[in-house]
Amino acid sequence: MSYQAEYTASIENPEAFWADKARALNWYRAPQQVLSTDENRIDRWFADGELNTAYLALDVHLEQGRGDQTALIYDSPVTGQAQRYSYRELTDQVARFAGVLKAQGVEKGDRVVIYMPMIPEAVIAMLAVARLGAVHSVVFGGFAAPELAVRIEDAEPRVVVTASCGIEVDKLIPYKPLLDDAIVRSSHKPQSCVVFQRPQVVAQMVPGRDLDWEEAMAQAEPADCVPVKGTDPLYILYTSGTT
Known part of the structure; x- marks a missing residue:
């Protein structure tokens, strides 16, 4: 995939884009949520995943x-x-x-x-x-x-x-x-x-x-x-x- 195609995908559907990239990592616990909001209304990526x-x-x-x-x-x-x-x-x-x-x-x-x-x-x-x-x-x-x-x-x-x-x-x-x-x-x-x-x-x-x-x-x-x-x-x- 070309750079422009990757960039476009990341802008049009960021959650799907980064979920796909996250699957390339070796997680101890794979995240079930890609993007969530905490109690302070701050966006959190892969909050329930565990890695090192x-x-x-x-x-x-x-x-x-x-x-x-x-x-x-x-x-x-x-x-x-x-x-x-x-x-x-x-x-x-x-x-x-x-x-x-x-x-x-x-x-x-x-x-x-x-x-x-x-x-x-x-x-x-x-x-x-x-x-x-x-x-x-x-x-x-x-x-x-x-x-x-x-x-x-x-x-x-x-x-x-x-x-x-x-x-x-x-x-x-x-x-x-x-x-x-x-x-x-x-x-x-x-x-x-x-x-x-x-x-x-x-x-x-x-x-x-x-x-x-x-x-x-x-x-x-x-x-x-x-x-x-x-x-x-x-x-x-x-x-x-x-x-």
């Missing part, structure tokens, strides 16, 4: 025999590092990090702030949060402490996930001092912080609060996907008005 985004992004591909296909390519022009993850490898990493978060008490509906550079671990963290039915809030890496503190207060995360530093063309940006300062400023204090140590900068850890990513992953039990409603939030995203 991480399951759809990863596990489905394993079940359909694509485990050895490439799921993620990391290619950094700054560090020169290149890395590929198959669906099987990425699913293993995501399930294990979901286990790390679960061990810290993260449950369905909880929030997790992700304050990281654009590295594979950021993707792993996002999918791990989704795997547990929790809500992630990605904060731009290197954001100043006052602005990061506001994001922490808004989300009230149980856990913050960060890296020891970001790497730009001509400088290193230590993230951990910014995060520590933000937590001091914030009225909400996360229960724990998981820190991915990059070799360029080793972050100072706060005893009793901070966990080393690699150490925590080595001890983690993989966590299963948690079904959530079709209307449950997946992430919190701020916009400047142009995104």
Whole structure:
């Protein structure tokens, strides 16, 4: 079907159009209602359906025999590092990090702030949060402490996930001092912080609060996907008005 035909169908009969698209997804519980109105007279799509985004992004591909296909390519022009993850490898990493978060008490509906550079671990963290039915809030890496503190207060995360530093063309940006300062400023204090140590900068850890990513992953039990409603939030995203 051409783009124009798809577009026309979506405008002329949106419920039928999106019901057809929804049938392509692997639901834990297939929705019986496509579009409904809640008690506040707000339209809700697939409100009685249950699914999990991480399951759809990863596990489905394993079940359909694509485990050895490439799921993620990391290619950094700054560090020169290149890395590929198959669906099987990425699913293993995501399930294990979901286990790390679960061990810290993260449950369905909880929030997790992700304050990281654009590295594979950021993707792993996002999918791990989704795997547990929790809500992630990605904060731009290197954001100043006052602005990061506001994001922490808004989300009230149980856990913050960060890296020891970001790497730009001509400088290193230590993230951990910014995060520590933000937590001091914030009225909400996360229960724990998981820190991915990059070799360029080793972050100072706060005893009793901070966990080393690699150490925590080595001890983690993989966590299963948690079904959530079709209307449950997946992430919190701020916009400047142009995104």
